[in-house]
């Protein structure tokens with residue numbers, strides 16, 4: 175989400191006449207886009223902002239701003255703590271940042287945390303040219319209020335863009351060379367539901383899924399090859415949604431579905447509004463409809479009061495689903511959330527660390543075996559271009575979202591869908607060759 179906001183902000187600033195600096199030393203404007211979801215992310219951002227003091231000392235005309243969740247959350251106090259910072263802008267103020275930069279250049283120090291309850295202004299939906307895979311934000315905010323999560327406080331309530339607006343953006347991207355779009359929303363399966371609730375003054379019927387309607391509309395965009403999305407919420411994955419994701423050919427069959435815990439007691443304390451059985455049921459419903467599918471997830475270990483038995487249930491559920499990938503987080507209380515208010519952070523750090531490590535080990539072993547099963551197969555990859563890790567290699571991803579590494583061959587271009595033969599595998603990637611006819 176933050177990466178997408180940074181891209182949109184870069185477009186806004188370029189429209190205002192700024193150009194990208196070749197390095198931090200050369201920059202006249204530095205904007206830190208911050209995240210508050212984890213304590214570590216906040217500490218890193220504050221550390222970075224502190225380091226910029228030296229840069230400002232040698233270049234007093236340098237403008238430094240802080241935007242994003244941490245800016246929204248801490249507001250004025252950040253300006254007080256960091257006197258070399260020029261402006262703070264909240265999560266709804268992306269479109270206002272170019273003005274804030276100009277006012278800061280004129281010598282003002284500013285805080286703009288205004289809440290914008292309307293749709294995202296169209297000027298805040300710009301893209302850098304030439305992305306084979308582009309991110310498209312379809313909604314902002316979240317109405318779920320999971321007990322550990324700061325997002326509903328920093329990003330506000332749910333607001334979805336209209337289907338025609340999103341389809342128009344996808345069409346423009348395809349015309350500029352994009353082949354794959356990644357749709358973004360904090361709880362993307364709730365796309366459009368808040369608008370229906372506001373309009374009809376009642377809960378939408380449980381069989382409705384405006385997100386499925388959106389996927390159908392995007393599936394019809396000519397030239398678009400693939401659609402991915404993140405993150406769904408199990409409680410909103412009704413049959414209408416499952417029918418759409420299983421049937422639509424352009425929707426990739428790799429789904430990131432946050433689990434958080436396999437223990438019903440912990441899920442209830444987290445206010446996740448589903449049980450482990452419901453999670454299993456939705457996974458089974460997708461799996462039974464598709465010949466091949468990949469699942470990934472998010473899990474929190476060490477949530478307050480988590481016992482060995484709770485953790486065992488999480489580990490068991492994870493083994494059962496056989497996730498291809500998972501992000502494992504050690505619980506850290508976020509000030510302002512219900513969990514931080516109500517539940518002491520009582521699981522010792524070493525236990526969190528052990529549980530984290532146990533899940534990572536399980537995942538690695540499973541991924542080695544799973545990836546080995548691809549050996550010798552030919553998969554269709556979307557060619558993305560030169561690998562960031564090895565300039566001699568190119569990379570792409572298959573429908574199941576596995577990174578595929580190969581040597582470039584004559585005639586191969588980024589953006590092509592090409593057959594890729596798997597020759598070797600690791601826990602994280604597939605290695606092989608493009609087999610052009």
Ligand code: SF4
Pocket residue numbers: 316317318319320323324325326360361407
């Ligand atoms: S659904 Fe996701 S973004 Fe929303 S409150 Fe829960 S964890 Fe946070």
